[in-house]
Amino acid sequence: MSTQTETTRNTLPSYSEAFQQGVREEMYRNESIFILGTDLIERGGHFAQVRGIAQEFGLERVKDSPISEAAMVASGIGAGMYGCHPIIDLNFIDFSLGAMDEIINQAAKIRFMFGKPVPLVIRATSGVALGGAHHCNSLEVLFAHTPGLSVAVPSRAYDVKGLIKTALRAPDPVIFLMHKKLSGVRGEVGDENVLIPFGSAHTVQSGKDAAIITYGYTVVTAQKAAAKLAESGVSIEIIDLRTLYPLDEDAINETVKKFGRVVVADEAPLYGSITGDIASTATEENFKYLKGPIVRVGGIRAPISAHPQSAEAAIPTVESMINAVKKVLAY
Amino acid sequence: MSNDKEWKRKLLRDMVVIRTFEETADKLTLRGKVAGGMHNSSGQEAVAVGTMSALDPKDVIATTHRSHHHTLAKGMDPKLVMAELFAKATGCSKGRGASMHLADVDNGNFGGNGIVGAGVGIAMGAAMGIKQLGHKKVSVGFVGDGGMNTGRTWEAINMAVVNKLPFICLVDNNQYAVETFIDRVTGGRDIAKRGAGFGLPSFTIDGQDVLKVNRYVKEARDRALAGEGPTLINALTYRYYGHNVGEKGQYRTQEEIADWRDNRDPIDRFSAQLISEGLLSQDEYVALHAEVTAQINAAVEFAEQSPYPDLSTIYEDVDSGLLGAKS
Ligand SMILES: Cc1ncc(C[n+]2csc(CCOP(=O)(O)OP(=O)(O)O)c2C)c(N)n1
Numbered sequence: 001m002s003t004q005t006e007t008t009r010n011t012l013p014s015y016s017e018a019f020q021q022g023v024r025e026e027m028y029r030n031e032s033i034f035i036l037g038t039d040l041i042e043r044g045g046h047f048a049q050v051r052g053i054a055q056e057f058g059l060e061r062v063k064d065s066p067i068s069e070a071a072m073v074a075s076g077i078g079a080g081m082y083g084c085h086p087i088i089d090l091n092f093i094d095f096s097l098g099a100m101d102e103i104i105n106q107a108a109k110i111r112f113m114f115g116k117p118v119p120l121v122i123r124a125t126s127g128v129a130l131g132g133a134h135h136c137n138s139l140e141v142l143f144a145h146t147p148g149l150s151v152a153v154p155s156r157a158y159d160v161k162g163l164i165k166t167a168l169r170a171p172d173p174v175i176f177l178m179h180k181k182l183s184g185v186r187g188e189v190g191d192e193n194v195l196i197p198f199g200s201a202h203t204v205q206s207g208k209d210a211a212i213i214t215y216g217y218t219v220v221t222a223q224k225a226a227a228k229l230a231e232s233g234v235s236i237e238i239i240d241l242r243t244l245y246p247l248d249e250d251a252i253n254e255t256v257k258k259f260g261r262v263v264v265a266d267e268a269p270l271y272g273s274i275t276g277d278i279a280s281t282a283t284e285e286n287f288k289y290l291k292g293p294i295v296r297v298g299g300i301r302a303p304i305s306a307h308p309q310s311a312e313a314a315i316p317t318v319e320s321m322i323n324a325v326k327k328v329l330a331y
Numbered sequence: 332m333s334n335d336k337e338w339k340r341k342l343l344r345d346m347v348v349i350r351t352f353e354e355t356a357d358k359l360t361l362r363g364k365v366a367g368g369m370h371n372s373s374g375q376e377a378v379a380v381g382t383m384s385a386l387d388p389k390d391v392i393a394t395t396h397r398s399h400h401h402t403l404a405k406g407m408d409p410k411l412v413m414a415e416l417f418a419k420a421t422g423c424s425k426g427r428g429a430s431m432h433l434a435d436v437d438n439g440n441f442g443g444n445g446i447v448g449a450g451v452g453i454a455m456g457a458a459m460g461i462k463q464l465g466h467k468k469v470s471v472g473f474v475g476d477g478g479m480n481t482g483r484t485w486e487a488i489n490m491a492v493v494n495k496l497p498f499i500c501l502v503d504n505n506q507y508a509v510e511t512f513i514d515r516v517t518g519g520r521d522i523a524k525r526g527a528g529f530g531l532p533s534f535t536i537d538g539q540d541v542l543k544v545n546r547y548v549k550e551a552r553d554r555a556l557a558g559e560g561p562t563l564i565n566a567l568t569y570r571y572y573g574h575n576v577g578e579k580g581q582y583r584t585q586e587e588i589a590d591w592r593d594n595r596d597p598i599d600r601f602s603a604q605l606i607s608e609g610l611l612s613q614d615e616y617v618a619l620h621a622e623v624t625a626q627i628n629a630a631v632e633f634a635e636q637s638p639y640p641d642l643s644t645i646y647e648d649v650d651s652g653l654l655g656a657k658s
């Protein structure tokens with residue numbers, strides 16, 4: 001019985017393969033979609049996220065790029081305005097910093113200024129893992145903060161596929177962030193008609209005593225913390241935001257009302273992170289339902305070290321998550 | 332003459348140190364010892380040693396994600412490099428940087444980099460500082476062929492040209508950026524012609540010939556010190572291993588790799604030359620390898636024995652604290 005479940009699990013698509021599937025399905029539907037980035041053809045992307053697509057669709061639709069991030073994003077903006085739906089693969093989100101003007105001054109503002117759409121997906125791998133200071137920036141708040149951009153931060157294969165399909169049907173620039181540590185994680189995916197709307201959170205598990213609101217890899221950390229807490233009879237609900245803009249404010253409000261004891265967590269340095277915004281908005285709107293302050297868990301104010309244990313210690317751990325939950329339970 | 336003999340033997344030795352270090356570190360990476368993996372520079376030794384041997388030890392360099400060879404050639408003790416690869420507290424960057432972020436700023440190594448092209452800009456800035464303070468030094472920015480397609484590289488080169496900075500852009504041109512062959516992504520193909528278009532002396536040279544690299548860098552340095560501004564040197568070379576350890580892509584043929592290794596290896600070429608010139612005996616060459624192997628083994632031992640960074644240090648050195656930040 002258990003071996004059978006194992007086999008099924010192994011044949012499920014990985015997080016990266018879910019991206020491939022979603023993109024391929026949309027590429028069949030919409031001939032204007034093309035992908036531009038480095039090492040997408042033989043290697044299929046550094047995380048195998050587009051493996052096989054060049055072979056299937058040809059080099060007109062999967063293009064090799066020089067290491068020119070500003071030009072890559074500019075290509076996506078101009079071609080998007082012109083009528084294509086480009087996917088610009090920046091490899092690591094850290095490399096978006098060389099294209100920040102294109103993203104924040106151009107892609108994000110063209111609709112407002114000219115009344116014209118910029119259908120564009122900027123895909124990148126993000127999150128804290130190995131690789132050190134230049135490969136572990138958590139930049140999602142910069143994009144979510146910028147009017148005109150939408151930001152997806154899926155935590156599982158199902159959401160990767162459903163969200164990329166939605167992004168590829170929307171006439172807007174989308175920053176699509178895939179966490180390094182999730183690349184190989186397998187899971188169910190929807191069929192070709194399953195599109196996940198942006199701004200719809202997912203309840204990872206229901207609980208009775210308190211809730212953790214989070215996204216990306218921190219969902220996994222939250223699950224581990226919840227499993228530990230369950231051993232001592234504490235029941236935790238976990239909400240995965242799935243997109244940071246638009247944000248599922250209804251789900252957040254419901255959660256605060258239901259429990260009055262809430263933790264918000266992510267890997268970004270705590271100061272100025274999106275968890276602060278979520279906590280303060282949720283407090284303003286639901287103050288009377290709160291048993292005590294919403295507690296935030298986040299990254300420390302330091303670049304990420306290449307030493308693996310130091311990197312782990314710089315972001316939420318199962319332990320710090322449990323401590324935060326204990327704090328809200330004590331109110 | 333005996334000076335020349337010692338000098339050439341030192342060049343050979345420096346290249347053997349790099350090769351031995353890389354071959355050793357590669358195996359250790361496959362055994363999981365190297366935090367986050369590494370970029371092996373085997374095959375590119377002559378670029379690093381040829382350059383560094385033309386510089387003054389106080390000259391500045393800034394480099395790339397593939398920087399073990401530059402760092403060792405600049406004179407860092409292999410122990411500190413190996414310990415850094417292991418992410419140990421005794422490494423040159425206190426274990427925070429691992430393979431990609433080797434540095435020794437006090438001794439003119441302004442660091443490896445995780446961002447393609449960034450070292451060129453930093454080295455150019457150092458050249459601006461050198462000129463500003465009236466020092467008699469030069470600064471060298473290393474970059475790969477792939478890095479010659481990012482805008483920041485050319486912005487830095489232009490800045491060096493218009494300010495006549497004592498700067499050398501040294502292109503460690505191994506012809507591939509990860510799995511992408513240079514011609515597929517490089518308009519005009521000829522990087523030296525691009526440089527010429529930016530108005531600085533630009534040369535494409537055989538990067539497997541350590542003396543040639545030395546001579547071109549020396550001339551560039553002389554021009555820089557004479558106030559004549561920057562030079563671009565496009566050194567053609569080859570990496571024997573994958574982009575990162577473990578990568579065995581199908582993007583280049585075994586014949587191509589074998590051709591470079593068997594017919595153009597910088598160490599084989601130079602050792603054969605020294606032997607034929609009577610500057611080195613076969614026995615001495617064998618002994619040199621044995622000595623270097625012992626040195627690198629000692630570096631591994633040092634790295635193995637060293638402690639990891641204390642986790643309490645992760646908050647340190649983010650800023651000076653002088654502006655009032657509480658740490
Ligand atoms: C700005 C930026 N874009 C992309 C990358 C990912 N990346 C790391 S190394 C590399 C290839 C660099 O090729 P090249 O400059 O030729 O150096 P080599 O690896 O051959 O030494 C790429 C694309 C990066 N580190 N930084």
Ligand SMILES: [Mg+2]
Pocket residue numbers: 475476477503504505506507508509
């Ligand atoms: Mg290269």
